[in-house]
Amino acid sequence: MAFPIPHLISSPASSFLPYNPLLNLTPLSLNPKIPFSTPTPPHINVLRHIRRRKATSHLRCSASSYPENNNANSPNQDDVTELPLFPLPLVLFPGAILPLQIFEFRYRVMMHTLLHTDLRFGVIYTDAVTGTAEVGCVGEVIKHERLVDDRFFLICKGQERFRVKKVVRTKPYLVASVAWLEDRPSPSADVDVDGLANEVETYMKDVIRLSNRLGGKAEKEVGDLRRNLFPTPFSFFVGSTFEGAPREQQALLELEDTAARLAREKETLKNTLNYLxxxxxVKDVFPSSSSPSSPS
Incomplete structure (x- = not known):
């Protein structure tokens, strides 16, 4: 599928600019000079994402409200429903917070409709090279502000994942028939998913520690990153921190095995840690060398 990318207010590229959830799209802060597919792993800006997570933690669900398996109110995997779609050059994960500013006419029309219905739409990744993905995530509007010129400031929260089955219409905005996705039990009974999640958390802490050091910040103990999350929602949180590598994020979103997702994230974090x-x-030997986040 090839859908047009909607016009968005651009985000500041610098990771040193203050984060304003009402004015900026979720920033993509990986080093653009180090492609994700190259042998040298990118510098994943986990630290910045963790800071933003703390800033918006009051909007997130607690572990008790986000069980490992869907509850009775969650959509059935066999259900097919129509959902308005918002193609974006980013990936939304369940549980993640996405700030948006909407000013294009067709999406303002969509927002007027959503504000009178259930405030839910599908966020689906698209780019000029790979086209539009078939798997996306529902974004639920949890806070909004409508301006006098009919623009909207939104804060959305990722909910269920879905797979596009059929495009129902394209005007005035995209609507598709979708089926819901949820993780299946791992095919290997020997996999310790909870232990794997703990390993991923350890690697994340090490990445944050080294990122602080390379950024000239004082090293300090990194707190609890899992916050009692079950492995599945924790794997989504980890994927959401891989900012600036949307194709890798999309691959993680599409996996339907928590253990496989965590294993892939562990490998990515391990490679990133080696790079850092x-x-x-190098910085210890050549103190005047530039940091990996801003190579010459």
Whole structure:
């Protein structure tokens, strides 16, 4: 499928600019000079995402309200329903917070409709190279502000994942028939999913620690990142921190096995840690060298 990308207010590229959830799209802050597919892993800006997570933690669900398996109110995997779609050059994960500013006419029309219905729409990744993905995530509007010129400031929260089955219409905005996705039990009974999640958390803490060091910040103990989350929602949280690598995020979103998702995230974080360790060693030998986040 090839859908047009809607016009968005651009986000500041610098990771040093203050984050304003009402004015900016979720920033993409990986180093654009180091493609994700290259042998050298990118510098994943986990630290910045963690700071934003704390800033918006009051909008997130608690672990008790986000069980490992869908509850009785969650849509059935066999259900097919119509959902308005919002193609974006980013990936939304269940549980993640997405700030948006909407000013294009067709999406303002969509917002007027949503504000009188259930405030839910599908966020689906698209780019000029790969086209539009078939798997996306529902974004539920949890806070909004309508301006006098009919623009909207939104804060959305990721909910269920879905797969597009059929495009129902394209005007005035996209509407598709979708089926719901949820993770299936791992095919291997020997996999310790909870232990794998703990390993991923350890790697994340090490990445944050080294990122702080390379950024010239004082090293300090990184707190609890899992916050009692079950492995599945934790794997979605980890994927949401891989900012600036949307194709990898899309691959993680499409996986229907929590253990496989965590294993892939562990490998990515391990490669990133190796990269940061090497960069840190270079910085110790050549203190005037540029950091990996801003190579010359």
């Amino acid at each position: 360790s090497a960069a840190s060693a």
